[in-house]
Amino acid sequence: MPPSVTAEKDEELRRGDFPAYNASRRRQPPPKLKKPVPHYRHLVRWNKNHVPESIEERQMNQDLNILRHALDLFLNSRMAESEEILARGPVLVNGKDDGEKQGHAAQGSTSSTSSAASQKAKEALARLREQKEGSSDLQQLPNDFKESLTLDKTKEDAASTTSSGRSQKEGPSAPSSASSASSSKGSSSNKKDDKGPSSMYYDLGKAIIQGLRALVTFDPEQIELGMKAFERAIKTADKQRKGTMIGLGSVKAVGSFVVGTIGAGSFRGMNRVQKHAELIYAEATILRSLLSVLYHLDVWMVIEECINLRHAFTIIQGLKSFMDSVESELRAGKSIDHHQIDEHLVSGVTLSYSLYNIIISFMPDIIVKMLQFIGFPSDRDWGMAMLAACGDWDPMASPETPQEHAERLASSANDGVRRQFCDMVPVIFQVIVGSFIPLNHVDLNYAQMINDYNLELYPDSPFFLFLKGRHLQVTSKLDEAITTYNSAEVHEPSWLQLNHIFVFESMMIAMMKGDHDSACEKSRQLLKESRWSKCAFRYLVAITGYERGDSSEKKKIGTLMGKVEDGMQKVAGMNLFFETFCARKSKRYLKEGRLLLPNYDFMLLWNTFDMMPPKVLLMALDNISAEVRRLQELLPRKLLERENEPLAAKDQTIEASTGGVLSGLWSSKNPLQKDSKVADYENFYDDYCLAFFLQGLVAYHIAFFPEDAFNSKMCELALESFQTVFRYAPLINDDTYTYYFSHYYKAKIWIHQGRLDEAQARFKYLLGLTNTNLMGLPALVGGKGKNSLELFVLMRVHSGLIEIETTRAAAGDSDSAQSIRSGSIRSAKN
Template sequence: MPPSAKDSGLGQGDGFPAYNPSRRRETPPKLKKPVPHYRHLIRWNDKQPAASLEERQMNHDLVVLRHALDLFLDLRMAESEALLKRGPQPVSANGAEVSDYASLNPTAVKRASQASSDKDSRASVAEDDSKYGSSKVKENDQASLSTEAQEKLSLGSSSGSEKKAKDSKETRSMYYDLGRGIIQGMRAIATFDPDEIAMGMQMFEQTIKTADKQRKGSMMGLGSVKAVGSFVVGTIGAGSFKGMTRVQKHAELVYAEATLLRTGLSVFYHMDLWMVLEEAINLRSAFTIIQGLKSFMDSVESELRAGKNIDHYQIDEHLVSGVTLSYALYNIIISFLPDVIIKMLQFMGFPSDRDWGMAMLAACGDWDPSAAAESPEEHKERLSSSANDGIRRQFCDMVPIIYHTIVSSFIPLKHVDFAFAKRINDYNLELYPDSPFYIYFKGRHLQVTSKLDEAIATYKSLKPVEARWHNFTHISVFEELMCAMMRADHDTACEKSRQLLKESRWSKCCYRYLTAITGLERGKESEKKKINSLMEKVEDGMQKIAGVNLFFETFCARKAKRYVKEGHLLLPSFDFMILWNSFDMMPPKALKRALDIISGEVHRLRELLPNKMKERENRPLAAKDQTIEAATGGYLSGMFSSNKNASAKESKVGSYENFYDDYCLAHFLQGNVAYHLAFFPEEPFDAAMCALALESFETVFRYAPLINDDTYTYYFSHYYKAKIWIHQGRLEEAEGRFKYLLGLTNTSVMSLPTLLGGKGKNSLELFLLLKTHSGQLDLEAAKTAADSGSVYSGK
């Protein structure tokens, strides 16, 4: 049971910092084990003749794929697709070697953009455009499988070279197939169209078949790579890979990558939890290969430290970046799962070390978060180094950027460093100045550092994307929408939400709700009929991923049903912003404006509060009476009468059925905004705002037993009060509050949280659980800081 409201005052303000430390650049983590620097193992001599025709072909394919990737990243998607659609160009046994390996460097590719291959790409694009003509499927009308899509599915692609796939003499390339699969997979994610997802799965299946033909059939010692051994503890030793040719090692890597990517699309396509279980064997098989390649790299690194010559292994930057990316992602993704699942996966041999995985990715790009800024000479060397240009290299850079600037906004994380993410992004933006990806990341960095005006300008600077990739721009449109909501700019919010509803397929449920509430906030009477119609359709747009409802869609559906029933919602934009942790990004000016709007609603609702409830507010309140659990049984005392029926009658506010839901929501929002003003990073601590936050949360606790549905306001109030106590140094009390929140969850086999108390289902319970676990990390950091005599710099 949580502590009583009586001992929650600020007192003299003892324990609070006079000045809030930065939460935007934390110190790098202390790693439990050393991080391998596989870049130092690169011994691929591009001047040395290839050992076989097969290797010569792979070298040529890697050059083309690197070029295609550079085109794709720099907003030239059609040229990239056309280059890959032409298919691999066979290299003759006595033909000239592909010697221009400088083209693996993105800068060199840009200089060579007028070369004949590029000219051929543009010609192919023109041919493609004329070929599609009026039969091209519209972006927003792909609900049914068209004839063209069926043809693509049966053939894997619409290009002429792939229509000859049945010809046994046709040259196939695992890297061409992988490149086409990745592009198709990205389009599937961008459109969320079942046809596109199915085509992506088909292409990855073809990649798996092509790579499998180039894998080593059998190995000494532990047997074939294909026979991965035991599902639980099966591994492949480093010695198995030492006996492989360079092509065979690449084939193993591509086979594993394609398996993972096909599995991911399969889960999206079937939207079924059982599919996740069915694909677990494939995930384990792929990981076994990745683990074996890592063991091989570790063994070679040991030989290098011992002074041995490792040139004969011919390790290249493509293999290094691939193994690094795959193994690091296993560590990072698994670390976000519930503890019970992590332990089960660790028993099966899967790794789970988030900090180590992030450090491994940084090492691939030779990034050091604690290093000083690069000199012009060092920066020039970085830009020209071919060691930075494995075909998975840019993906290794994207993960830390996404982790620091996006994931950290949804889940409070430790060791977040916005400046480090910006340094990586600036490097890539210099290579790809028109890239919609890195421009978006730039805008996101500005947004999370509370520079909303600059962020909006950056999002607007995105150049038009080709029609078939238009959906990628919707990420930036959504961020513009959220920035407008933070600034209470209802006109812009309406414009952006309507654009998303019209053009995007990602979440019709969410977009209908956003379009409705932004129109509701704008307050035009002429739009009310459209708003009512949208609210009625919100629930119909819900979808499931792996058999589970998306938490934000559940939230939108519940609120829409409330509106349909009652005809109003309280502060819906600010309410929705809780889902995106938008209050963390708002600058003081926007926070103060939001506080004025919310406090106005608090005052309005207080005027509706029954007099008998106002009279009893100063009475002593027992701890048990400020909980939702108090409403599930027994009589209420304290500010409520001893008779339960009388309490319900005295607290009733006319026909306002969910008055106390709104009353608690208004106070929670007021407390949330006040909390962020009190502890705004790199600003003086605001004791008045901290006091207002505590007072607001106490009001939520007082009226919690009368909440019907919006239980999340109560649980989040506990979370933020615990955060205030951490700042104040009341660590034991904060720990008790976190334990109370975690005690409301049911740690079943899947460890999906189910709040046992409470009358209404908390649609944000998973979100709350993640935040509470992260709050415990803050608590541990505060304890460490207290023991060392330093200042806690939590969020």
């Protein structure tokens, strides 16, 4: 190691104090929120025994009951049965007497249509009775729990009476027979959605399933079918909306767009069905817009759909304001029965409004401010807390007692048809989004608690099993994750594409562990069966074959590399960053016939280094360091001599002025270029900087592995490696991302040292605040060598700035670890 590097490294380590042990990634205190979180789930109990006053409301109750059952089947890997129920169409309620008969028939035919949570609640109560010998246990439970159990018992009795004379051929989803009896067009017409009886909830359910199929297959035909299904749901819901809401005048419409809401008063005059129609209209509009962006691949379509999203948001905001006013009435001691708020409306408004807050918060600051100006919200922590309140989750709570667990299962809020989606979002946020973008307040124990609860309800669910596998993966339990992914396979013929998710994650684990045979096998399966990204899959098959070192596959690798760029696709008029990365690397291979550590290079995109356990990280370090030593032997002697010269702070930045005059490192560019030639190796310094960056990256993760003792030697190696990248960055031709990421991880080391001001300055430099490109980072070589991972770096840097703000706030506020909720099951007892 040159003396100058040793001196620089020692100075870096002396300028701050590292913690003796690294922080845990499993348990972090929740954020302190800027405003209170509403608890809409408490509004549900007030209208639980409401008697439907109209045919429309009885029809909607019946549809929701059957849809809840269909959702339980779908979530528990029984997709075909779920789709069959929806395909039969709704059971029409034509009149009071006939409607009551059909309602009892629906209860009998769907004795299992009570949610999976209700079934589990009864089992939990039975266990409690066995443990405590009976009679006193029921008295200890809250009234709404006992009423729920009584109601379930009544439904079961009615079901057994009604179903006693039915044929055994009719399964638990027999509404088709009632539908054929009540429909004037007969059973044959129910097979076609456009001719059979319509129901806004049935249409929404079928549209969501078709939309999920479109995302799984990424087939343009399936995406188009999904858009049409959502359009049908929009039209059906529109017919049941209140007339005054549809015909907004131009002035009111413009005002609604600017201010951001229709107004809580508009919903006070609506009946329960009309409120649900507004919610479904907004939800279907949002989901259709997202599919439209994927289908049209056009920037102008994005602008058009943003307007539609804005209109949908005015409805969601209005519903949220209405529920806020109802909650205020409840706190004031007033009766709220007449507002007719049910668990389905609560879960729907909670999910939609929270997602707006969460998704917008990930955008760059300038865009967030523009969206806030026209009324969009952006508060990620508050949105996550709102979802937690819907499920009555507390990240800081102690483990539940059996009685508390039974109460949770029996809560009427569990029956909302959007309830499980409200639970999925926090888990996805913690174990998927948090593994790509470093986030604050990540609590993997909290995510596990929510997911385990849902796995108890749906033990065969591919969705919750996948999230369990991801949880194991991000906590570095790679072998257990593989076992979980293997157990989560979907066997439904029309949903086999869901297996591609498990195959991809298993392939990434194989790449982490250096199992090239398994990685190659799974990448070939994805290329053959999946439509997600032919560009990425061709590249993956090529590099996994390349890593195997089989000379007989060299010709095939070259053929695949030649087809990588042809598989690129656009979303919203833009290339996907990982496909751009794969295309650039494939061109390099075709030009030079080699790539440096392509598996570790690709894993950078999926941030898998965070998931590697120490044993795998050490293996990766050995592989990378071997390449570093090989490349060092090729480095020209004159450049080795220059390494004795210290690298000044100004020489760790690259800037280009508008006049094209280069400064910083560029002051020594010409002498460097003169002495830097390596025979027959045009992109030598791209590979040289890549090797040192990967070495520093792995050393960084070993040094700061969660809950392990801080490893000072690995931290020294990381700093030394990043410094080498800075030194040779002027000679990079293409792989400029190694320069940006080296700055990012060096700033992360400074955060660990407590040098927040210096880290913040480095992050702001990377954001390129003086750059005329709003979304860009400073370009290397005056525009040459575009950073294909620019957006990826941008998101990480924004997250780093938030981390610094949070660290400062936590240091000055000892109350930051408060619970994010109040009014929960446990706090109500205290």
